[in-house]
Amino acid sequence: MKKTILTLGVTLTLGLILFSCGGGGDTKSTTINTLAPDAKPLSASDKGQVVFKRICSACHQADGKGLPNAFPPLAGSDYLLADKFRAVRQVIKGSSGKITVNGTEFNGVMPPQPLNDSDIANVLTYVYHSFGNSGPDVSPAEVKSVRDTIK
Ligand code: HEC
Numbered sequence: 001m002k003k004t005i006l007t008l009g010v011t012l013t014l015g016l017i018l019f020s021c022g023g024g025g026d027t028k029s030t031t032i033n034t035l036a037p038d039a040k041p042l043s044a045s046d047k048g049q050v051v052f053k054r055i056c057s058a059c060h061q062a063d064g065k066g067l068p069n070a071f072p073p074l075a076g077s078d079y080l081l082a083d084k085f086r087a088v089r090q091v092i093k094g095s096s097g098k099i100t101v102n103g104t105e106f107n108g109v110m111p112p113q114p115l116n117d118s119d120i121a122n123v124l125t126y127v128y129h130s131f132g133n134s135g136p137d138v139s140p141a142e143v144k145s146v147r148d149t150i151k
Contacts, residue, residue, distance in 0.1 A: 007020075017039075018141055030140065040054060044121065044122045044125045044126075044137065045122070045125050045126045045129050045130075046107045046119075046123040046126075047118075047119075047126075048119075048122035048123040048124070048125050048126025048127070049126050051119050051123040051126070052116065052123050052126055052127065052130075055113065055115075056074070056123065056127075059071040060072075060073070060147070061119050062075050063075065063131065064127065064131035064133075065131070070106075070108060071106070071108065071109075072099060072101040072104075072106045073101060073102065074127050074133070075130075075131030075132055075133065076102065076131070076132055076133065077101050077102060077133075078101065078102050079099065079100070079101045079102075080101075080127065080128075080133070080135070081128075081133065081135050083144070084124065084128070084135065084138055085142070087124055087138075088108075088120060088124065088138060088143050088146040089146055089150065090110065090144065091115065091123070091124065092111050092112060092113070092120065092143075092146065092147055092150060093112050093150060094109070094110040094111045094112040094113065095109075095110050096108070096109040096110070099113060101149050117140040117141075117143040117144050117147065119125045120138070120140075121138045121139050121140045121142065121143050123136075124138040125137045125138050
């Protein structure tokens with residue numbers, strides 16, 4: 001009797017293993033596709049939003065409008081929109097000293113941001129397409145090209 005139950009148990013277990021391997025051989029379907037057939041991959045801007053919320057919003061605020069006398073705005077910033085390579089440099093190196101944004105002078109310190117090329121590309125792409133801005137995309141290769149000139 002015990003033996004029968006054991007055999008049954010082993011057979012069931014083996015069956016389950018085989019079943020969960022898809023009968024063997026079918027490696028095409030991935031878990032992600034099975035669970036969320038219409039899930040889209042995140043865009044550069046979506047990924048950038050995550051970086052922005054985690055890091056930049058602490059100073060430039062969630063709405064990108066900054067804070068008077070402390071943090072310049074990214075929303076509608078003529079400084080940002082004028083030169084994307086300067087913006088990349090700003091994020092890599094930070095800055096201190098006077099900066100004029102939309103006619104208002106700021107004199108603060110932005111620390112260098114220890115982010116990789118993709119994170120910087122994504123966050124700037126996000127900022128360039130958010131808060132009412134309409135600016136360019138920034139690619140990781142462009143960030144690298146700026147990084148290569150700094151050292
Ligand atoms: C600790 C606060 C702080 C953080 C975090 C920060 N910034 Fe800044 N940022 C500043 C300050 C202060 C200035 C002005 C610096 C100066 O006066 O030289 C500035 C200036 C800028 C400028 C140029 C001026 C403008 O408004 O267009 C850009 C672009 C910018 N930051 C983007 C970013 C991005 C993108 C991030 C996130 C990756 C970020 N900053 C994170 C404080 C911060």
